Amino acid sequence: MSDCIFCKIAAGEIPSRKAYEDETVLAFYDLDPQAPTHVLVIPKAHIPSAAAITTENSAMVAHIFEVIAKVADELGLKEGFRVVSNCGVSAGQSVPHLHFHLLGGRDFTWPPG
Numbered sequence: 078m079s080d081c082i083f084c085k086i087a088a089g090e091i092p093s094r095k096a097y098e099d100e101t102v103l104a105f106y107d108l109d110p111q112a113p114t115h116v117l118v119i120p121k122a123h124i125p126s127a128a129a130i131t132t133e134n135s136a137m138v139a140h141i142f143e144v145i146a147k148v149a150d151e152l153g154l155k156e157g158f159r160v161v162s163n164c165g166v167s168a169g170q171s172v173p174h175l176h177f178h179l180l181g182g183r184d185f186t187w188p189p190g
């Protein structure tokens with residue numbers, strides 16, 4: 078999508094600090110980290126949110142979770158980590174391109190705020 082900031086990051090039109098990249102997935106550091114490690118993992122193809130995951134694109138989501146496990150291991154998150162995908166306005170989604178927050182390096186409370 079031409080006006081989507083994460084599509085522009087995926088295309089290299091907006092710079093990012095990359096943690097992982099392959100043909101279909103990009104992981105990059107969040108500009109406003111909420112934990113000592115805060116990486117965003119996105120599909121390069123535009124999917125608006127978790128509400129748009131379907132049989133047609135769910136293999137991509139499975140691949141994203143493989144990437145999350147790999148990046149978490151490479152970044153040394155051995156004590157644990159949290160994966161969050163905010164979906165929709167009331168959940169606080171601010172960028173309408175599917176993304177998974179990979180957060181680690183501190184303890185997390187439950188339930189989330």
Ligand code: AMP
Binds near residue numbers: 106107173
């Ligand atoms: P959400 O609010 O769940 O939609 O998450 C969007 C995330 O994208 C926020 O944590 C922002 O800090 C992050 N973000 C927005 N623009 C950029 C950018 N250009 N580079 C890295 N992270 C960004």
